[in-house]
């Protein structure tokens with residue numbers, strides 16, 4: 001893999017970060033509509049690419065029912081163990097198979113899968129076109145690849161001055177191989193041979209602080225990069241806090257949802 005740095009970020013996760021992810025990746029009913037166009041239903045074989053600790057795989061397992069199957073795929077061993085444990089605790093041990101990936105190839109047969117879902121994972125792969133070709137190989141004709149990704153350079157946070165927010169994103173952007181993956185999904189899918197690709201951009205403005213975790217994560221990446229002075233980063237976080245207190249806070253993080261038919 002050429003993106004060894006990004007692979008290590010996900011392969012080596014310390015216990016504190018692992019517990020944060022357990023919480024962050026919990027299934028959130030408020031974002032269920034991100035999955036609507038995937039038309040997940042009974043009897044389907046689903047692959048969850050970048051499954052994390054398995055929360056979404058459990059939901060898919062419930063929806064596909066006894067006649068369906070979920071393949072949960074990830075490069076982190078602990079996520080795979082947690083997904084297996086979670087599946088068995090939910091009585092879905094025989095309907096969910098968790099696989100540890102070592103490269104972009106999927107341990108699935110040609111034309112074997114009805115849906116491949118990937119959320120916030122394509123941003124980390126080495127070569128999205130090679131990954132999407134692999135998705136096409138395993139999808140049955142008429143099967144769907146459904147991708148949900150953000151686009152860091154399209155985010156906005158008020159009342160932080162635009163230039164300061166942009167500077168923070170630029171300082172942090174070494175943490176992602178492709179900070180603009182959202183807008184690139186369509187192009188990469190077409191290059192991989194998907195002829196029918198539908199695209200939505202979904203966003204619900206945050207006025208209450210729902211995206212504070214994301215803002216703190218970005219600030220942490222910017223701090224680690226050493227590319228922005230600490231006092232400027234602290235000032236951004238103070239403006240966010242102040243905005244929450246005086247009611248001027250607003251954060252927007254568009255989610256690109258691409259649905260491609262094989």
Ligand SMILES: C[S@@+](CC[C@H](N)C(=O)[O-])C[C@H]1O[C@@H](n2cnc3c(N)ncnc32)[C@H](O)[C@@H]1O
Pocket residue numbers: 007010011024025026049050051052053056073074075076079101118119120121124125126
């Ligand atoms: C931001 S998390 C998203 C987890 C989950 N899809 C969600 O939305 O809650 C990214 C996930 O992708 C996995 N991942 C990173 N690089 C990957 C790769 N090259 N192939 C497969 N999974 C990968 C990580 O281990 C992690 O579980």
